[in-house]
Amino acid sequence: MPASRHGWSQLELKQLQSLQLSSLPPVTDPGNAYLANDAAAALGKKLFFSSQLSRKGDMSCAHCHQPKYYFTSGKPVDGKRNTPTVVGAVGSTWQFWDGRADSLWSQALFPLEDPTEHALTRLEVVHVVLDYFLDDFKAAFGKTASLVELVEEQSSLPKQASPVNSIENWHRLTKAQRNRINQTYALVGKALAAYQARLMPAVSRFDRYVDAIVEEDYISASQLLSPAEEAGLRLFISDSGRCVRCHSGPMFSSGDFTTTAVPGSHRDEGRLAVIAQLSSNEFNCLSRYADKGEGSCDELIYLKTDGEELRHAFKVPSLRNITLTAPYMHNGSFDHLSEVLDYYNRSPRNGLNHTELEPLYLFPFQLKQLEQFLSSLESGIAPSSVWGLTHSKEKKE
Ligand code: HEC
Ligand code: HEC
Structure with missing residues (x-):
């Protein structure tokens, strides 16, 4: 040689x-058993481009992550942070500039409930799924027990409730109902991640x-x-x-x-401002809504949570x-x-x-x-x- x-x-x-x-x-994600599932990715693609997933019907993931700008916004920063691309994002352990999400699927749940972005509550997201995406959802995840029950009880559920918005309504729900909503909400994140994982x-x-x-x-x-x-x-x-x-x-x-x-x-x-919250995020790698697939949550378990260099x-x-x-x-x-x-x-x-x-x-x-x-x-x-x-x-x- x-x-x-x-x-x-x-x-x-x-x-x-x-x-x-x-x-x-x-690409792997121990918390997302649907990452390689084509039906989940197909649902994720629809969700990514859907403005039904926003309070005023004027916002979608693609509104900020535009395909023609390599899935960035292609314009000066109008909020606090620059919009990164989602292409190849599945390869990072941490999502966002500060890494406040530890997976691509849990990342997606932040903008949905962010009052300056999609501005929904997780219950509203579940209503949208039941109203508009039910067949795609069943094709991706099967008839999960949570879904079947949510379909039955939908008319009795309030319109708006989540732990970050309408806290009262959220606490009026039974524990089992909250669990079903969270489970279904997490699957929305997993479908969005399955789609984005195909953008390389x-x-x-x-x-x-x-x-x-x-x-x-x-x-x-x-x-x-x-x-x-x-x-x-x-x-x-x-x-x-x-x-x-x-x-x-x-x-x-x-x-x-x-x-x-x-x-x-x-x-x-x-990084310093968010690092302590990572272990308490209800949708992190160790949470009950994460699948227990191949791989580990070591990055989260052995996380160094302080230090001036952060x-x-x-x-x-x-x-x-x-x-x-x-x-x-x-x-x-x-x-x-x-x-x-x-x-x-x-x-x-x-x-x-x-x-x-x-x-x-x-x-x-x-x-x-x-x-x-x-x-x-x-x-x-x-x-x-x-x-x-x-x-x-x-x-x-
Ligand atoms: C000490 C680590 C470090 C080194 C060395 C480094 N970078 Fe970076 N680079 C970063 C970080 C961190 C950011 C993001 C910083 C921020 O947004 O505040 C960045 C951002 C960038 C960006 C902008 C990316 C974007 O999407 O906005 C470019 C381009 C870049 N670096 C190129 C380079 C080049 C070329 C070199 C060598 C001359 C280099 N970097 C050396 C850590 C580094
Ligand atoms: C209002 C504009 C806006 C909307 C809507 C939006 N995003 Fe983002 N996205 C951003 C900005 C800005 C960041 C960086 C924020 C930060 O780091 O704090 C980001 C970060 C991300 C990241 C992290 C990428 C990385 O390299 O760290 C992913 C993945 C992502 N968004 C996917 C989505 C998905 C999926 C949706 C829809 C559910 C969505 N975004 C909706 C603006 C938006």
């Missing part, structure tokens, strides 16, 4: 392979470049990445750029939380298709990738006591190379006849 291929050492080649999409482990990034030029290098097909390799992009990749993994310290693995994310002190970070406590810390985001998802950072503080790279080069503290970054002192042409490399990660969504909703740039006119 040659000591170096196209200038890459064996060690570097291993690192490049660890970043390839093909290194992605199969497609193989990119970068991935094919690494294949070509492994096969010693250097002609193809040089057609796949330009010299500038290749130089950017070297910076990305080397000590000069140090990006792989955090943007590692096939999704270009370690999945960890870290402080990078982007402008405005001081206004948001990030203050203003945010999840390391994936960089796949990053060219499609401006603006950038948890609060959308940068509109262009060039601004993000300029920021990394300077790595200021912006008034925080702590940042994990150090200035890079790269030349402007090197920042440009890094930016060019990032564009080689653009691939859109993996085409699939059933689930594929390609990004508009992918469409052939």
Whole structure:
């Protein structure tokens, strides 16, 4: 075997392979037995695009996670946080910028009851399921005992009740009724997760470049990445750029939380503010509504729940298709990738006591190379006849 291929050492080649999409482990979720269930995904897709699942009939998941913007909102941040893509999200242990949900299915239950988003209560969600999605629901989950009873008792249930809204109505229900509602509500999250789990990034030029290098097909390799992009990749993994310290693995994310002190970070406590609630979330991995499938809840059980390094810390985001998802950072503080790279080069503290970054002192042409490399990660969504909703740039006119 040659000591170096196209200038890459064996060690570097291993690192490049660890970043390839093909290194992605199969997606699993011990809490969601329906992740691979096609009928659940079909229901999830309908729910994702349905505005029936909102108080005023004007909101759906897709309203903010728009297919044409790679499932982001494609506009400046109008709330507190930037809308991340849901493509590939199933691969993260923690959902949201602060990781306040420990699974994709429990994540979905937050916006539904958020008064600034879908603004429903869980009982209302159950009413919508019974009124509009009953057949799809039965196809996905069978006639669960909870569902059968809910159908029978629906007319006697109040219209609106949940622990976060209309608490009185919620406590007027029997314990068994509350349990049935929660169970059905959790299944709504599991269907939404099954759909989103099918939205994965497609193989990119970068991935094919690494294949070509492994096969010693250097002609193809040089057609796949330009010299500038290749130089950017070297910076990305080397000590000069140090990006792989955090943007590692096939999704270009370690999945960890870290402080990078982007402008405005001081206004948001990030990971520290939510970490203590994770173990009490009634829909977490250990809850009675989680399935007990293969895998463990170790990440939750062994969670470190305090520490100053969690203050203003945010999840390391994936960089796949990053060219499609401006603006950038948890609060959308940068509109262009060039601004993000300029920021990394300077790595200021912006008034925080702590940042994990150090200035890079790269030349402007090197920042440009890094930016060019990032564009080689653009691939859109993996085409699939059933689930594929390609990004508009992918469409052939
Ligand atoms: C009003 C806009 C809006 C609506 C509606 C909305 N989302 Fe989001 N979504 C966001 C924002 C903003 C975040 C980031 C919030 C945060 O980190 O605190 C987010 C985060 C997420 C994440 C986490 C991704 C990650 O990488 O951490 C997933 C998954 C997701 N949403 C799925 C959904 C689903 C499913 C629905 C429908 C039930 C939905 N969203 C409805 C705006 C929205
Ligand atoms: C210490 C860990 C760390 C290192 C090193 C690091 N990043 Fe990041 N990166 C993060 C975190 C955390 C965020 C999100 C920060 C936030 O939103 O406040 C982020 C965000 C980004 C974003 C915006 C993503 C989005 O969806 O908004 C880009 C682009 C990016 N990083 C590229 C790079 C590049 C290129 C390098 C190397 C020069 C690098 N990062 C080095 C942790 C890191």
